[in-house]
Amino acid sequence: MKKRRIFGLIIFLTVTVLSVFFVSTYGYLFRDEEEKGHLASIFFDLNNLNVHAESEMLPEITILWNDRVVFENGRTKKPFPRYEYGENIFEVRHGGKLVKQYSQYKFNNWAFFDYDFFITKENGKITARMEISGKDAEFKENPINEDE
Secondary structure, rough: OOOHHHHHHHHHHHHHHHHHHHHHHHHHHHHOOHHHHHHHHHHHOOEEEEOOOOOOOOEEEEEEEEEEEEOOOOOOOOOOOOOOOOOEEEEEEEEOOEEEEEEEEOOOOOOOOEEEEEEEEEEEEEEEEEEEEEEOOOEEEEEOOOOO
């Protein structure tokens, strides 16, 4: 009986100490609606990457994020390189050929984004367009060498 009481007290104190630490360290994250994702970013990757294209094109499409393949053979590949501050480069490739390249500058690692790529074939030419939603969702299209 005494061992059970001591064990229960140890569990209670451990949970209390961890809770106080957790709330005091991360509690400020819930003050601002925009920053609620900060705590979640410790445990989860809430980024989404969606490719919108005709089904016969999907096996030929590859998307790279900072030289890491995140979409290939019609499937998204996680984990995404989400903890990289600064400039993030996205490349859209079709059949190995570079179609478009985009840059997004990330100011923190806890903001999550929805990355949507729209890839179409018009008059035999592959075109791509990217949209980003989320905090700091601005991006730019980078010029590419047509011979690549």
